[in-house]
Amino acid sequence: MEVLSCIIKKYVMQNTSFKYHWRCKELGITHFAFADDLLLLCHGDIASISTLKSALDLLSSSSGLSINPSKSFVFFSGVPLISTGLKAADCNVLLDKITTRVTSKSLSYAGRLVLISTQLYWSRIFIIPKKVIDGINAHLRRFLWSGSRVAWSFFWKAKFEGGLGLPNLELANKAAILRHLWDRVENWEQLENLGSMV
Incomplete structure (x- = not known):
């Protein structure tokens, strides 16, 4: 890409x-x-x-x-x-898709961890409302806890801290959006520099 x-x-x-x-x-x-x-x-x-x-x-x-x-x-x-921020209702399709994917699988604990990590990719593109993030976390928590005894407090912690090493969805979303903004600024500066050279 x-x-x-x-x-x-x-x-x-x-x-x-x-x-x-x-x-x-x-x-x-x-x-x-x-x-x-x-x-x-x-x-x-x-x-x-x-x-x-x-x-x-x-x-x-x-x-x-x-x-x-x-x-x-x-x-x-x-x-x-949408030029304004996403509303919770705008994310219903995404929430439904995640729910369908994680509830239709019969996987081992390790398999559930892998599947959860793959459901977070789209949070790198859009600013996700807090209500939606909470809803996603609730679905993923139920999915992960099925048949496991891992405390939810260790879900986001790094592996070297004894956690599961999965990204915090809310923090990852904010970081990704900031990266997009930074890329936009850099691209804009490059275009301006190119224009001054022509």
Whole structure:
């Protein structure tokens, strides 16, 4: 994803006819990547779509990775991009997905720990309301405690402290968002420096 991000930035900068999605133009956002999912954003014109497609084609020819058409979707206009903070109701789908995943598995204790750690990836992208985090923690706690005797107070502690070594969801969420903000600032400064050189 890091390589793809660099490729997309290069293609967008080279193609003067590229147009950003109208809600993403100010920050220069062209894509979001999380886990094995990728969301591409642009204006619906042929030049802009072709620019992103060319970036994907280059990644495919270089790495052997390719898009799976059966798992891909295209949305034209009317896609709600929330400019305000997420509300608890906006996260119901995420909460339902986590609940379904962790309640439909019959796993060993170690297997449950691994599954829990994989459910936290999306918290690196969005600012999650405290109410939702509490709800997720409650589901994960019930899932982990099924058949185990581990105290919940050791859930977030590092392994060298006698804990389970899983990330604190609330702190991890805040840290990830701060990292995104920092990346935005760095990208903005790079674009400004590039503009002053032209």
